[in-house]
Amino acid sequence: MSIMYKKIIYYCLLLSSISLTSCNTTSLEFHDDPFELINRKVFSANDTVDQALLRPVSLFYRRITPKLLQNDIDNFLQWLDTPNALANNLLQGNFNQAEKTLKYFALQSFYLGHVDLKAKYGLSFQSEDFGQTLGSYGFQSGPYLVLPLLGPTNLRDSVGRAVDVFLNPLNYLGTESSRTIFSGTRGAFEALTFRAKYSKQIDELRENSIDYYTRVKTTYSQRRNASINNGMIENSPETTETIDAFDDQFLKLLD
Amino acid sequence: MKKFIGAIFGLLIIMSAAHAKDNVLGKHAQDFINSLSNQVAELNQDRSLDNATRQQQFMKLVERGFDLPWIAKFVVGRPWKTASPDQQKEYLNLFKNLVELTYSKRFIDYSQQKIIVSGHKLGKRKFIFVESQLADPKNPKANINIVWRLVPKGNSFKIVDVVIAGISMAITQRNEYSAVIRRNNGSFESLLAAMKVQIKKLHSAPLISN
Numbered sequence: 001m002s003i004m005y006k007k008i009i010y011y012c013l014l015l016s017s018i019s020l021t022s023c024n025t026t027s028l029e030f031h032d033d034p035f036e037l038i039n040r041k042v043f044s045a046n047d048t049v050d051q052a053l054l055r056p057v058s059l060f061y062r063r064i065t066p067k068l069l070q071n072d073i074d075n076f077l078q079w080l081d082t083p084n085a086l087a088n089n090l091l092q093g094n095f096n097q098a099e100k101t102l103k104y105f106a107l108q109s110f111y112l113g114h115v116d117l118k119a120k121y122g123l124s125f126q127s128e129d130f131g132q133t134l135g136s137y138g139f140q141s142g143p144y145l146v147l148p149l150l151g152p153t154n155l156r157d158s159v160g161r162a163v164d165v166f167l168n169p170l171n172y173l174g175t176e177s178s179r180t181i182f183s184g185t186r187g188a189f190e191a192l193t194f195r196a197k198y199s200k201q202i203d204e205l206r207e208n209s210i211d212y213y214t215r216v217k218t219t220y221s222q223r224r225n226a227s228i229n230n231g232m233i234e235n236s237p238e239t240t241e242t243i244d245a246f247d248d249q250f251l252k253l254l255d
Numbered sequence: 256m257k258k259f260i261g262a263i264f265g266l267l268i269i270m271s272a273a274h275a276k277d278n279v280l281g282k283h284a285q286d287f288i289n290s291l292s293n294q295v296a297e298l299n300q301d302r303s304l305d306n307a308t309r310q311q312q313f314m315k316l317v318e319r320g321f322d323l324p325w326i327a328k329f330v331v332g333r334p335w336k337t338a339s340p341d342q343q344k345e346y347l348n349l350f351k352n353l354v355e356l357t358y359s360k361r362f363i364d365y366s367q368q369k370i371i372v373s374g375h376k377l378g379k380r381k382f383i384f385v386e387s388q389l390a391d392p393k394n395p396k397a398n399i400n401i402v403w404r405l406v407p408k409g410n411s412f413k414i415v416d417v418v419i420a421g422i423s424m425a426i427t428q429r430n431e432y433s434a435v436i437r438r439n440n441g442s443f444e445s446l447l448a449a450m451k452v453q454i455k456k457l458h459s460a461p462l463i464s465n
Contacts, residue, residue, distance in 0.1 A: 207456075207457070208357050208453075208457075209431065210431055210432070210435055210449045210450065210452075210453050211431045211434050211435055211449075213434075214431045214434040214435075215427060215431050218426065218427045218430040218431070219422055219427060222421055222423065222426065222427070223420070223421055223422055225421065226420065226421020226422070227421070243376050243378070243386075247378040247379055247382065247384075248379070250404075250416070250423070250425075250426070251379055251380065253329075253332070253426075253429070254329070
């Protein structure tokens, strides 16, 4: 293993241990933002790039790209993510979902993900990452962070993101330069398709906020909590358990 | 021994009666959400109304269905208690105005989608949760879970929060308002000023349609 990879693993472990003892932002009242000053600056810079570049390009992409091709790209990107989802299903002990993910990956691989077979074979796909796995083990989210261009995250999920790079075997294919180019292109397309898909919701969030930074922070944090519990998200069966947890935290705010 | 069995039996009857009562309450809460969403759908389908009238009628439904003063106080949190009566009154008016501007515009945008109620759960204290999905007929795979938090009020209910895909609208707004007050040294007046700026911005913004 190269020295660079060893350094990355070392820093991931160091950050994880900090995350175990750092501030808890799993509660609903998100005051724990020790880096708020710099987060706001980075957020503002990201917002400028979003408004000046990503938003218009994503709208243009959506307007000129045929719907079939857009779906094809979405399916391919989702398929690339499947090994990560499978690894994290297993790490979380969610063998039921792991089976579904494996079936999905196996069938989709015949077409390298380019054909959506979910409806035809009754398959389902649920995105999972190492940040969610750490969350399921009880690791606190740690301080909220806003990364340049990458956007909102927290200490735990940043570590998770780095680990996910190693978990996906597709990231080991090809030469180092081809992997770098592929990784960069994939990242750009993921940002583009995400922005295009949720353009209306993001614009509404921006338009209806008194404090856009806080709105994004709190929306991100709640959404991550929900995805870690696999509750209250699209077609999730665990909504009832999540409601109990939500109720407890809501009631604390009443007192 | 007979007394003991009798006591246990009596307890079981009381528990099952309470459970049945809770079930009835939950079912009524579901019916309330169903009825409200049907009224919204009917309003959307009424082609005889212009947009302005439709938005006004929609706001009447919102005021009937939601406990806006309760939500407003929850959202601002502890600073409510230290605000003057004039500030409180102004805040409630501004809050209602913001809700009207924010949601009546989106109501038309989301007119094709339908709420499908799927169940209920009794929360702690007096809260009742109604589970539902927001279904888009054009994209059935993208249904979104919505949970409504209700309180009984008289013979009916009032909605005090809506949780959409794990995101509580009340909590989100509370964090936002807290941040505005906190960043302005605890000034309640700063929140009122920010709300006025937001209202002005929304008045001049076109309908978002990408």
